[in-house]
Amino acid sequence: MMKNLIPLLFVCTVLFISCNSCSNDSADIVDGTKDGDTADETKVVDVDASLFLTSNGSVTVTTVPCTLSDGTSTDCYQIVANSTPADHEMGPWCPDNISDAADKGGIWLENGEVYDVDGAFIENMANFYNDSTWKMYDANGDIYTTETEDDCANAANPNVGEEYENFCVECLPSYVTDLTQTYLIPITPVKQSTSTDFGGFGPPGMGGNGPSQRGVAFNGVVFDAPAPTDAILGAYTLAPFDDAGGHINLNAGYHYHAATGVSTQLAQDDGHSAMIGYAMDGFGLYAQLDANGEEPTDLDDCRGHSDETRGYHYHVAAPGSNSFINCLNGAYAN
Template sequence: MSHKHVPYLGAILAVGFTQPLFAHADEAHDRLALFASYVAKDAVVGEPSIVDCTPSDGTETSCFVIAVSGEPEGHTIGPWCPTNILQTGKDAGGIWLDNGEVYEVDGPFISKLDQFYDDPVRQLFNPETGEIRVTGTLEGCRAAARPNVDPDENNFCVQCEISFLTQSTEQNYVLPGAPVFGDETTPVTDTYGTGIAFSGARIDGPAPRDAILAAHTLAPFDDCGGHVTPAVGYRYHANDPAANAILPCHTAATGCSLSGWKTTCDATLLIKAHGPGARDDV
């Protein structure tokens, strides 16, 4: 059972609380231009714009509206699942997070999941051929990549490809021009995501690990901490506060939270990424 070699840090993605991305610019259009310059141009759909908005604190202000394609720019996505238990090495598959460790998802890792989780029912491969059961269609992906996993997709390695998707995964984001504080911290959920990465991908909270494991499935992340889901496209989903690692695809400035704060890679947990009043649904 091999560990993925990544630099050791306190968390994967977090916020720089003292560094608002927009707050000190003089003009709304200058702030928008600054923000747009951070985001990968090929990931942006149309032109970013400015709208009047009222965030959750009741302040009347200006917000930036930006649409992205659902596929990141600047790095190759995947791989996720190996195809046979004999496949070894870092290029065989992606990563899995468990108990503060990052593991390489190669063939031997898949073959020993029953021992890893002390669960004799967990077998994601054909014992005669060594072939790993991988969700290879959009229908299989939809059935497996959800909290209530279809029983027919139990004991599968869940892998969704951008090429499977038949509908647009374009996402619109509305971000306050000046960072917003709420009265209290709220939990990170998958309903809206937690922000937008400068690669153009959505940043999300931790994956529904308990549901994944209850169905005897595995839904690996690639080395950048992301995977594809039918409704959203590619998103960074591997921000488990226990991971104790920073994945190699991310620079110091990673993106922007929905409340207007720049997310950075440092030792603060992502669940605190928005400061007090984590979500700002404008």
């Protein structure tokens, strides 16, 4: 009789231990997250296509199949936008005369600061840059400004001729009325274990493998690579941005180089920084500062972090930095 009980007791003991082990494993996992992980690290927020300003036809959003940089086959939103933001006027960029106030011109970004391009700024450029070659106005104080589409094309050329030296470069919306841009953004972001540097102009990401664009605003305007300000200034030209941080070239259309708070911002109920668009990997883009005027202190090298409401997301850099985010932590559409 005892011999028969021993195997039975052994089986019961094993089952008891196994059940306890199962129970403990289950207790360690809540909503797919093990103890030690945080919910904000695993939360993934899909792109919300309804946030884009599509009502006036300047932006269209459709779903298309796509392949991401990590080989993932998925669906993306295809965003097609013209060069006319629905939520604000474009310009002005160049003032007419050195007597003009700030409302007659745009802004310039230098050493992390934002400067009004008013008449006084133009008049003072020789002192500002400690270079007597700068004099962008005539004896009447009228500022030399590009006036035609050909002027725009020639003055924005990397090999700009001396005839445009000391010109304020102002490319107008009427030059790009037929231009559209198309962007692909994964609907469901896919976080990567390593970041991807951007391609295009300026640090970081010179020669990187990623896209040059940083993201897209809700009005369909792209948050672009840093403006090549050294090349612009090296030709003794100035290509100001408007108060929204944007300007025009004939290939890219209207695009942003700074987030100044003019384009659509979606306030957050918890006082978090307002949302301003999506990065090219599908993670949310948020303003630099929160409702209290403070910047997060735990941003990673790409300027991203996570919280329980928004999951992983980015915060753009200060407007004067000529930058938005430093790299992508998610897979992007090829």
